[in-house]
Amino acid sequence: MSGLTRSSDGLDERRRRILFRSWHRGMREMDLILGGFANSEIEALSDADLDAFEALLEPEDQKVFSWISGSEPTPIEFDTPLFRRICDFHMSGRGLPA
Known part of the structure; x- marks a missing residue:
């Protein structure tokens, strides 16, 4: 099971691709973090986001996970407003499966 709970119907090609890649990371924790965020927010993201x-x-998943979990500092090029939104989303528990 991928965890994908939203349909890609109605999304443009770029958003469909990002949604798919968010749920097919390789590390289950990252599937849940990025996929959960994408399920909830993909339609509202700007081009910059x-x-x-x-x-x-x-x-690599392990690197991104270490940034999100705070076990390693986030490199400046990835410390974006979107990254902080993903972290906040994850910490809020909104992306967890029911």
């Missing part, structure tokens, strides 16, 4: 999200999908 989408750029930041796509950049965040490139590093």
Whole structure:
């Protein structure tokens, strides 16, 4: 099961691709964090947010997880308003499956 709870119907190609990649990371924790955020927020993201999200999908899962969990400092190029929104979303528990 991927965890994907929202349909990609009605999304443009870029948002569909980001939604898919968010749920197919390789590390289950990152699927839940990024996928949960994408399920909830993908439609409302600006082009700049989408750029930041796509950049965040490139590093290894363990690295991104260490930034989100605070066990390693977040590199300046990834410490964006979108990254902080993802962290806040994760810490709020809104992305957790029911």
